[in-house]
Amino acid sequence: MSTTEEAALTVAPTTSATAAIRLRGATLSFGGRTLWRDLDLDVAPGEFIAVLGPNGSGKTSLLRVLLGKLGLTAGTAEVAGKQADVGNPGIGYVPQQKTIDAGVQLRGVDLVGLGVDGHRWGLGWRGRGERARKVEAAVAAVGAQSFAHAPLETLSGGEQQRLRVAQALVGDPSVLLCDEPLLSLDLANQRLVAELVDKRRREHDTAVLFVTHEINPILPLVDRVLYLVDGEFRIGTPDEVMTSATLSELYGTEVEVLRVRDRLVVVGTGDDMDALGGTA
């Protein structure tokens, strides 16, 4: 790849004044190991970014930095106009799918309500009426009215995940951070959850950072891909990053990206997102 082409894959398309997320020279290391280094990224309002990479490449850690739960080793991170810090009300967060312990008597509406309390607690939130109105609107936004009052443990994975999206949206975030929200969902529910996230960013200009092992369910929605591998990264449109040349360079080995109908099949990475299931 030429220097000009390489620059095109790392230069951000937006100005700092409009960026919903802004990383400059961001580096994260644990002990002697650097997960990513010198990461520059501006995410525009309404932009949908997929964060890809093999196990342990630092995808979740990137979200934890933006949530203020992990400090950078070097560089800066701003989210929704503020330096990354815990309790940023501009952020909605959809965590990885977790099973709800049997016997926990939490209903869907209680889970969604935690999204209000988590950010607003102690900030003068105006009364229970407004809280209830916000929860109701968020439940309606994900089409969960018919099951939102049932105990969570009785709901399907897809239903629970829709409520987690509602919890993330209830605070009216300008940035949505999603950590593998499609994991263990069937195809219909993957599509449903992905479309809810897409609808939010289109209707409210919410920027989305979407960590995933599997790009295909969200491929039509994605504006750019941030691909992390072993301390290195590439940023660009799916057509720029998801190519045999770019991924071979990133992995340091021969990787093939095939288009089969409207799906991308990646072969040769040796990790579990590989079409050959890590047998390369």
Ligand SMILES: Nc1ncnc2c1ncn2[C@@H]1O[C@H](COP(=O)(O)OP(=O)(O)OP(=O)(O)O)[C@@H](O)[C@H]1O
């Ligand atoms: N606080 C920490 N202290 C030390 N090491 C950490 C810490 N947090 C994460 N790590 C290590 O950093 C690496 C990246 O973890 P991370 O969860 O960000 O990866 P990931 O790309 O999300 O992986 P996966 O796809 O498996 O979820 C892992 O090896 C992990 O053990």
